[in-house]
Amino acid sequence: MSQPVIEINNIVTQLSGNLIHDGVSFSVGRGEVTALIGGSGTGKSVLLKEIIGLIRPQSGSIKLFGEDVWAVNEARLMALRQRFGVLFQDGALFSSLTVEQNVAAPLHEHTTLSPKECLELARLKIALAGLPTSSWEKMPSELSGGMRKRAALARALALDPELLFLDEPTSGLDPISARAFDRLIRLLSDSLGLTVFLVTHDLDTLLSMVNRIIVLARGKVLGQGTVEELVKIDDPWLQDYFSARFVEEHA
Numbered sequence: 001m002s003q004p005v006i007e008i009n010n011i012v013t014q015l016s017g018n019l020i021h022d023g024v025s026f027s028v029g030r031g032e033v034t035a036l037i038g039g040s041g042t043g044k045s046v047l048l049k050e051i052i053g054l055i056r057p058q059s060g061s062i063k064l065f066g067e068d069v070w071a072v073n074e075a076r077l078m079a080l081r082q083r084f085g086v087l088f089q090d091g092a093l094f095s096s097l098t099v100e101q102n103v104a105a106p107l108h109e110h111t112t113l114s115p116k117e118c119l120e121l122a123r124l125k126i127a128l129a130g131l132p133t134s135s136w137e138k139m140p141s142e143l144s145g146g147m148r149k150r151a152a153l154a155r156a157l158a159l160d161p162e163l164l165f166l167d168e169p170t171s172g173l174d175p176i177s178a179r180a181f182d183r184l185i186r187l188l189s190d191s192l193g194l195t196v197f198l199v200t201h202d203l204d205t206l207l208s209m210v211n212r213i214i215v216l217a218r219g220k221v222l223g224q225g226t227v228e229e230l231v232k233i234d235d236p237w238l239q240d241y242f243s244a245r246f247v248e249e250h251a
Contacts, residue, residue: 034196035206086166125158164197182208
């Protein structure tokens with residue numbers, strides 16, 4: 001593996017008295033596209049929020065770019081957050097702002113660029129996300145589901161992050177839009193050298209554009225590797241997930 005960008009070591013998480021993570025450990029190398037999968041209630045999105053500093057685990061360490069997220073002060077955590085972008089499951093766009101204003105918001109907040117320069121850069125990011133110029137002045141409510149995802153991606157890319165987090169990026173999209181979004185993420189990773197960490201349940205995403213998959217089950221990492229490697233694990237949930245047909249083809 002290349003130099004780790006994300007290092008998760010022995011994370012333990014309890015929510016409302018329930019043990020969610022019981023010693024989760026893994027790392028993600030620079031330039032990788034890595035997917036986190038697992039059944040309902042395995043704490044995938046919770047772990048993502050712990051990694052980006054929104055939820056504190058009971059114990060263990062989480063490092064981004066070699067710095068412990070839960071040991072640094074607020075100023076250092078803010079500096080770390082400027083090195084990564086996040087696309088939440090629902091896009092989390094500001095409903096009262098246009099697309100270009102949404103994308104420009106992080107630039108206004110975290111840079112000394114003029115308002116005009118922020119909008120110009122925002123329009124470049126919108127184009128990078130594959131949206132037409134006609135989308136600039138539209139409100140989020142005027143966009144299709146796929147276009148909202150792309151607008152949210154443009155905002156996540158606003159500060160030129162080294163690392164991109166995606167929470168169920170194809171959720172709610174039709175199959176054609178979902179595959180187009182997958183291709184865009186893979187293209188951006190390859191062309192910009194982005195490290196991508198995504199939570200997903202989309203099997204087609206796993207088959208088409210990720211380098212490695214990490215499986216959460218029963219509070220721990222059940223396995224990690226390529227699809228071909230994971231289908232060899234004798235676990236009922238994994239076998240059902242990848243389907244009998246796919247297991248037979250790759251056994």
